[in-house]
Amino acid sequence: MGIFVHILLTNVLPMGIMIALGITLQRAFKLDIKTLSKLNFYLFSPAVIFDLLYKTEISAQTVGLILLFFVLFMVAQSIIVETVIRLRGYGPGMKSAMRxxxxxxxxANYGIPLNQLAFAGNEKTLAIQILIMMTQSLIPNTYGIYNVNAHKADPKAIMRTILSMPVIYAIPLAFLMRGFEVPIPQPLATPLGYLSDAFIGTALITLGVQLGNMEWRIKRSLLVDVSLSGMLRLVAGPLLAWLIVWLMGLDKLTAAALIVSSAVPTSLSSVLLAVEFDNEAEFASQSVFVSTILSIVTVTAVIFFLQIEV
Structure with a gap:
């Protein structure tokens, strides 16, 4: 119970307050969600990815292990979600939204604070979480864009959109500059820090604004689909991660960090993609909302069991 209360007060509740502020602002002023999504995609997200990758020490062995885990985890999740999609008989737009x-x-804005809380700021687990964040930031800006547009745009247009995403350039640039020990000029370092610091707050406010746009009840037509999404993300996710780290024979600390990283709720990226490209925005918003609320219980349970074992 003590762990539950601690996570609730120090991690989940502060994020909930930020989301509530976004909801309040939307109800009061009717903010432009597309402008906010563009700020996240083109400015704050690439800035925070570059900043963290440039500053954090990560060994080549760690990178290899985490990337192997991530590939296996994504393949396993994809198999399960594609099975559900086939059983439910979704149309093209809903297929991409469920994926x-x-x-x-x-x-990022849930996983990194959660990692620091669960592992008391351990540098190794933070490096692991940053690698997961890196891959999770890259995929929505490549595969995610293709996924929501594949059924309604030509391949050249999709490729142009993907190539316009700054984050796909920020990741290799950060690794190169760190590897060759290239310093960031102070006139650039200061605004980069400002943008990086603004990421979490802006992302949570954006989520709140989107949630403020929708009805606070799950439509009957979406109830089953939103529930399936939440179960696959919050329950199947950490169970698959546990199976994979066990098969890989990873040490307990690395395994625990990866399991915790897989237990977090649906990303705001799914909402931003849905809004930016007009693809099942209501389902995407409700999936994020429901999974975020349910994660109060599920994430706490994952950390509780891991602290018993590790």
Whole structure:
């Protein structure tokens, strides 16, 4: 019970307050959600990814292990979600929305604070979480964009959209500059820090604004689909991660960090993609909302069991 209360007060509740502020602002002023989504995609997200990758020490062995885990985890999740899609007989738009709601999880503005809380700021687990965040930031800006547009745009147009995403350039640039020890000029370092610091708050406010746009009840037509999305993300996710780290024979600390990283709710990226490209925005918003609320219980349970074992 003590762990539950601690997580609730120090991690989940502060994020809930930020989301509530976004909801309040939307109800009061009717903010432009598309403008906010563009700020996240083109400015704050690439800035925070570059900043963290440039500053954090990550060994080549760790990178290899985490990337192997991530590939296995995404393949396993994809198999499960594609099975559900076939059983439910979704149309093209809903197929991509369901995939995004399960495969894209909140590894940044939920995962990083959660990691620091669960592992007391351990540098190794933070490095692991940053790698997961990196891959999770890259995929929505490549596969995610293709996924929501494949049924309604030509391949050249989709490729142009993907190539316009700054985050796909920020990741290799950060690794190169760190590898060759290239310093960031102070006139650039200061605004980069400002943008990086603004990411979490802006992302949570954006989620709140989108949630403020929708009805606070799940439509009967979406109830089953939103429930399936939440179960696949919050329950199947950490169970699959546990199976994979066990098969890989990873040490307990690395395994625990990866399981916790997989237990977080649906990413705001799924909402931003849905809004930006007009694809099942209501389902995407409700999936994020429901999974975020349910994660209060499910994430706490995952950490509780891991602390018993580790």
């Amino acid at each position: 995004n709601s399960v495969l894209f999880y909140n590894s």
